[in-house]
Amino acid sequence: MAKAFSRNDRVSEQIRRELADLLMFEVKDPRVQMVTLTDVEVAGDMAHAKVFYTAAKNTKGLQEGLEKAAGFLRSQLGKRMMLRTMPQLHFVYDESIDRGMHMDKLINQAVSEPAVPEPAAPDTPAQE
Template structure:
């Protein structure tokens, strides 16, 4: 079983690399701006792939990019078929990855808490 799991991970990594290249060079949809693919998860039967992406911009930009990616999914699958040596090319499901935004938000909260603690203690109270 571990061998099959490692093959799934290798296929997911290869799909991520190929999709990043295809989106950068071949997709001409203006709704899809500068985005970064953060990960790909492939199901055990290779029928479906969750493609996680992130991008700068507001909620409206994320919505437009999601629609553009869903519209281009057939085009991307066709090109993946020619680039990958797989019998089954998975259906692509694009999911916006909010983990980076959550990380920045938590980091800001921590910085704010530390700065408030420093003003409450005072400089003389620090060890």
């Protein structure tokens, strides 16, 4: 019987949990204090991991802070997790939440505008 989740899925979730803990309690860089990790995708060979994040305000300093802390985070992950090789971390800003908020704003705007009645079509006799 196949397992419910593949090994990559389990490793990705564990990396996300450990990184969130490390970013909250271990990293002292003020640029990365208010970051939320949304997802982690680990490559099939476990050599690379894309870490998707979002923040209340996305600044260039945030990306730089995460890239600077990547080595420290990778070494701490190596100590916390039992993997033969720890994937390299690549941080990618997750725009899906921003897009969702923009779409929600557009929908609310469209709903709040009064409906314009369509002009009635003139009655034309049916042609035989």
